[in-house]
Amino acid sequence: MVxxxxxxxxxxxxxxxxxxxxxxxxxxxxxFACVEACTASADAxxxxxxVTELRKCIRVTLDCADVCDATGRVLSRxxxxxxxxxxxxxESCATVCAAAADECERHxxxxxxxxxxxxxxxxxxxxxxxxxxLA
Amino acid sequence: MVxxxxxxxxxxxxxxxxxxxxxxxxxxxxxFACVEACTASADAxxxxxxVTELRKCIRVTLDCADVCDATGRVLSRxxxxxxxxxxxxxESCATVCAAAADECERHxxxxxxxxxxxxxxxxxxxxxxxxxxLA
Amino acid sequence: MVxxxxxxxxxxxxxxxxxxxxxxxxxxxxxFACVEACTASADAxxxxxxVTELRKCIRVTLDCADVCDATGRVLSRxxxxxxxxxxxxxESCATVCAAAADECERHxxxxxxxxxxxxxxxxxxxxxxxxxxLA
Amino acid sequence: MVxxxxxxxxxxxxxxxxxxxxxxxxxxxxxFACVEACTASADAxxxxxxVTELRKCIRVTLDCADVCDATGRVLSRxxxxxxxxxxxxxESCATVCAAAADECERHxxxxxxxxxxxxxxxxxxxxxxxxxxLA
Numbered sequence: 001m002v003x004x005x006x007x008x009x010x011x012x013x014x015x016x017x018x019x020x021x022x023x024x025x026x027x028x029x030x031x032f033a034c035v036e037a038c039t040a041s042a043d044a045x046x047x048x049x050x051v052t053e054l055r056k057c058i059r060v061t062l063d064c065a066d067v068c069d070a071t072g073r074v075l076s077r078x079x080x081x082x083x084x085x086x087x088x089x090x091e092s093c094a095t096v097c098a099a100a101a102d103e104c105e106r107h108x109x110x111x112x113x114x115x116x117x118x119x120x121x122x123x124x125x126x127x128x129x130x131x132x133x134l135a
Numbered sequence: 136m137v138x139x140x141x142x143x144x145x146x147x148x149x150x151x152x153x154x155x156x157x158x159x160x161x162x163x164x165x166x167f168a169c170v171e172a173c174t175a176s177a178d179a180x181x182x183x184x185x186v187t188e189l190r191k192c193i194r195v196t197l198d199c200a201d202v203c204d205a206t207g208r209v210l211s212r213x214x215x216x217x218x219x220x221x222x223x224x225x226e227s228c229a230t231v232c233a234a235a236a237d238e239c240e241r242h243x244x245x246x247x248x249x250x251x252x253x254x255x256x257x258x259x260x261x262x263x264x265x266x267x268x269l270a
Numbered sequence: 271m272v273x274x275x276x277x278x279x280x281x282x283x284x285x286x287x288x289x290x291x292x293x294x295x296x297x298x299x300x301x302f303a304c305v306e307a308c309t310a311s312a313d314a315x316x317x318x319x320x321v322t323e324l325r326k327c328i329r330v331t332l333d334c335a336d337v338c339d340a341t342g343r344v345l346s347r348x349x350x351x352x353x354x355x356x357x358x359x360x361e362s363c364a365t366v367c368a369a370a371a372d373e374c375e376r377h378x379x380x381x382x383x384x385x386x387x388x389x390x391x392x393x394x395x396x397x398x399x400x401x402x403x404l405a
Numbered sequence: 406m407v408x409x410x411x412x413x414x415x416x417x418x419x420x421x422x423x424x425x426x427x428x429x430x431x432x433x434x435x436x437f438a439c440v441e442a443c444t445a446s447a448d449a450x451x452x453x454x455x456v457t458e459l460r461k462c463i464r465v466t467l468d469c470a471d472v473c474d475a476t477g478r479v480l481s482r483x484x485x486x487x488x489x490x491x492x493x494x495x496e497s498c499a500t501v502c503a504a505a506a507d508e509c510e511r512h513x514x515x516x517x518x519x520x521x522x523x524x525x526x527x528x529x530x531x532x533x534x535x536x537x538x539l540a
Contacts, residue, residue: 004168004254008175011247013182028175032167033139036211040143043212043332046316046325047148055316056485062313062332063479063490069204070475074468076171077178080461085468085504092497099490112146119139178467181451181460190451191350197448197467198344198355205340209333215326220333220369227362234355274438274524278445281517283452298445302437303409306481310413310433313482317418339474346441347448382416389409 005029005076018081018135023126027090030126031072034097034119038065041104041116048110057103057113064100064120067093071127083134090127090134097124140164140211153216153270158261162225165261166207169232169254173200176239176251183245192238192248199235199255202228206262218269225262225269232259275299275346288351288405293396297360300396301342304367304389308335311374311386318380327373327383334370334390337363341397353404360397360404367394410434410481423486423540428531432495435524435531436477439502442524443470446509449517462508462518469505469525472498476532488539495532495539502529 006025009016016024038061045054045061071093074086097120104117141160144151151159173196180189180196206228209221232255239252276295279286286294308331315324315331341363344356367390374387411430414421421429443466450459450466476498479491502525509522 004171004250005175007250008172008179008247011245011250012175012179013245013247028171032171036140036163036167036207037143039208039211040140040147043214043329044143044147046328047214051321051325055321058316059313059482059485060487060490063482063494065208066475066478067494070471072171073174073200073471076174077464077468079178079182080464082465082504085465085501088497088500089468089472092493095493096490099487110146110148112143112148115139115142115146178464181463186456186460190456193451194347194350194448195352195355198347198359201340201343202359205336208336212329212333215329217326217330217369220330220366223362223365224333224337227358230358231355234352274520275441275445277520278442278449278517281515281520282445282449283515283517298441302441306410306433306437306477307413309478309481310410310417313484314413314417317484335478342441343444343470346444349448349452380416380418382413382418385409385412385416 003029012078014078016078018083019130020133023130023133024075027126027130028072028075030119030123031068031075031093034068034123035065035072037116037119038062038068038100041112044112045110054107057107060100060103061116064096067096068123086134087131090131094124094127094131097121097127138164147213149213151213153218154265155268158265158268159210162261162265163207163210165258166203166210166228169203169258170200170207172251172254173197173203173235176247179247180245189242192242195235195238196251199231202231203258221269222266225266229259229262229266232256232262273299282348284348286348288353289400290403293400293403294345297396297400298342298345300393301338301345301363304338304393305335305342307386307389308332308338308370311382314382315380324377327377330370330373331386334366337366338393356404357401360401364394364397364401367391367397408434417483419483421483423488424535425538428535428538429480432531432535433477433480435528436473436480436498439473439524439528440470440477442521443467443473443505446517446521450515453515459512462512465505465508466521469501472501473528491539492536495536499529499532499536502526502532
C-alpha cells in the first residue's frame with residue numbers, strides 16, 4: 001500500500017541509504033495515528049463517569065500523544081541523518097507506547113480505550129521493527 | 136469510509152450534538168495528514184540544491200505543521216465543547232493552510248512540494264466545511 | 271529585561287521591520303509560559319478529588335497549551351514573514367487564552383488553576399498587544 | 406529562585422515523593438527554553454547566506470525542539486507517575502540535546518547558533534541531573 005508517508009519518501013531529493021523506506025513510512029504513519037488515538041481517547045476518558053479510575057490512563061495517553069508526535073516529526077526528516085538521535089527517539093517511543101498500551105488494556109469496559117491500546121501497541125511494534133532495520 | 140478518527144468518534148461516551156461526525160472526523164484526518172506532509176516537505180526542501188529559493192516555503196510549511204497539529208488535537212476533544220474556541224482555531228488553520236498551499240503551488244519543479252500543496256489545500260477545505268457545519 | 275526570546279531576536283541575521291522586538295519577544299515568552307502552566311494545571315486538576323467538576327477546565331487548558339505552543343513557534347520564525355498568517359494565529363491564540371482564563375477563574379478553590387488563569391490572561395493580553403503593533 | 410514551574414509544583418494537590426521538586430522544575434524550564442531557542446535559531450539559520458552549510462544544524466535543532474517539547478510536557482505531569490516512562494523520555498532528550506549542542510558548537514560564526522548550543526547543553530545537563538535524582 002502506498003501511504004502518504006511513503007509517497008513523500010519516494011520524492012525525497014537525495015538517496016535514503018540508512019533505512020528501508022517501507023519500514024520508515026510505516027513507523028511515521030503509526031506515530032501520527034497514535035497521536036490521534038491517544039488524544040481522542042484521553043478526552044473521551046475525561047468524559048466518562050468512571051473518570052477517577054481512568055486518571056493514570058488519561059495521563060499516560062497524553063504522554064504517549066506528545067512522544068509519538070515528536071517521534072513522527074523526527075522520522076519525517078532525513079536531511080543530516082544521525083543514527084544516534086533516531087535510535088534514542090525510537091527507543092523512548094517504543095517504551096512509552098508499550099506503557100500506554102499496557103495501561104489501556106486494563107480498562108476493558110471502554111471501547112475507545114481498547115482502540116487506543118491497539119494503536120499504541122502497533123506503534124510500539126513499528127518502532128521496534130524500525131530499530132531492527134536502521135543502519 | 137470509516138477512518139480511525141471516525142471510529143473513535145463513534146465510541147465517544149456522550150452525545151455529539153454540536154457537529155456532524157463525518158465532517159469532524161474528516162477534518163481531524165486532514166489536519167494530521169497535513170502535519171505529516173508539511174514536516175516531510177520542509178525537510179526535503181532543506182535538502183534541495185535550490186534551498187535559498189525555498190526559504191519562504193520551508194517557513195510557512197513549518198508553521199502549517201504546528202498549527203494543524205494544534206487544530207487536530209483541539210478537534211479530537213469533545214468534552215466541554217466551546218464553539219467560540221473551535222471556530223477561532225478552525226479560522227486560523229484555514230488561513231494558514233491556504234497561505235501554505237499558495238506558496239507551495241509556486242514551486243512547481245518539486246514533486247514533494249506539490250504533494251504538500253495538495254495536503255494543505257485539502258485541510259483548508261476541510262476546515263471551511265467544518266466551520267459551515269458547526270452549531 | 272533581556273529575556274531569552276529577546277536575546278535571540280537581537281541576533282536574527284536580517285532586519286526585523288515588521289514588528290517591535292520587545293512586543294514580539296514578550297508574546298513568545300508568554301506563549302511558552304502558558305504551555306507550561308496549562309499542561310501542569312490540567313494534570314493537577316486530573317489529580318483533584320473534584321475532577322468531575324474540573325472536566326471543562328482540563329479540556330480548555332489542554333487546548334490552550336496546544337494553541338500557545340503552535341503560536342510560540344510561529345512567532346519565533348521571522349524568515350519569509352507573512353502578516354496574514356501571523357495575524358490569524360494571534361487572533362486565535364488570544365481567543366483561546368481568554369476562554370481558558372475565563373473558565374479557570376471560576377474555580378477559585380484551586381491555587382494551581384488560579385496560577386494558570388493568570389498565565390492565560392497575560393498571554394491573551396500579549397497577543398492583543400502584538401496584534402496592535404504588527405505592520 | 407522560584408520559577409513558574411516550581412510555583413506550579415508547589416501547588417500540586419498530592420505529595421510528590423518520587424522526585425526532588427527543584428531538579429524537576431529546573432528540567433521543565435530548561436526543556437521549554439530549549440524549544441524556544443531551537444525554533445528561533447533554526448529559523449535564523451534558514452535566513453543566513455550560508456544556509457547550505459547549516460542544513461544539518463537546522464535539522465537537528467528542529468528535532469531537538471520537538472523532543473524537548475514532548476519532554477517538558479511529560480515532566481509537567483505527575484498524576485499516575487511511571488518511572489519507566491519518565492526515564493525513557495529523559496534519556497532520549499539528553500541524547501538529542503547533546504547531539505544538537507555538538508552540531509551547533511561547530512558553527513562558531515553565528516551568535517544565534519551559539520545561544521542555541523548553550524540552551525541545548527543546559528537542557529542535556531538538566532535531564533542527566535534529573536535522571537540521577539529520580540526514585
